[in-house]
Amino acid sequence: MTLYGDRLVVAGAGAAADGVRVLTLRRPEGGPLPAWEPGAHLDVLLAPGLERQFSLCGDPADRETWRIAVLREPAGRGGSAYAHDRLRAGDEVRVRGPRNRFPLEPAPRYRFVAGGIGITPLLPMLAAADRAGAGWTLLYGGRTRRSMAFTGELARYGDRVTLAPEDETGLLDLGSVLDDVPDGTLVYCCGPGPLLDAVERRCPPGILRTERFRPAEGPAGADTSFEVVLARSGRTVTVPAGVSVLDAVRAAGTEVLYSCTEGTCGTCETDVVEGVPDHRDSVLTEAERVAGETMLICVSRCRGERLVLDL
Known part of the structure; x- marks a missing residue:
């Protein structure tokens, strides 16, 4: 945990559903907070050793x-x-951000799919899509109706929102929203890993945008030693097997922004000057992976013996 600056206080707290607590944050002295757009999240230092990421779900x-x-x-x-x-x-917390790796891209139509707490980044997206006059629908699932947050706020959208508590309707009927998607439609999905995996299997290439709260499961590449050259200083750091690039460069005295250490938040994204990254994150798009111009140094490694990073 590093470089926390903004000190905020809890202005209010309440329940949004069974097991879901809503916190409202503000500056201790009042005043404007940094601007943000739908899809943004905060890194929140709740207490020493307890750093977590939360989606902004207000206005x-x-x-x-x-x-x-x-x-x-x-x-x-x-x-x-x-x-x-x-x-x-x-009570006081410290925050870093907002940061957005899940932006709402302009489109004439959207299909939103949420599972459980995955509704949070989608809430401001629905409002933005509505203001823009885009066509959209939301399919929102949860264990029970009582466990599904913000259903009262969603009621104003009428039949564009389909609530699907699992104990009432079973698993989400993804085919009802993902089969025969019209051209120009973007699909936004956030929720548990199995839901995201199922949506990915159904969506045509290029139309899906996701955010994961947990790392995606996938085959791991070879975990061997390699060298990282820090382009700004010219120093060379050895990254042993079993040690992340992030940990190796920090141990060498280079301070780097980071947060989740799981490849899900994007905080430690670093430009690649030379070399081929072995991407193991859950943030970069397939096009970004192929381009190889950036990498998440908390989890990703090197396809070879040497990387040059803009550090």
């Missing part, structure tokens, strides 16, 4: 407060329990 036009929603995860690493049980109005 970008509200420059005085930011809203995030936290799902209680009983098998988690402590961050959600802290946010649910310890944070109260007036």
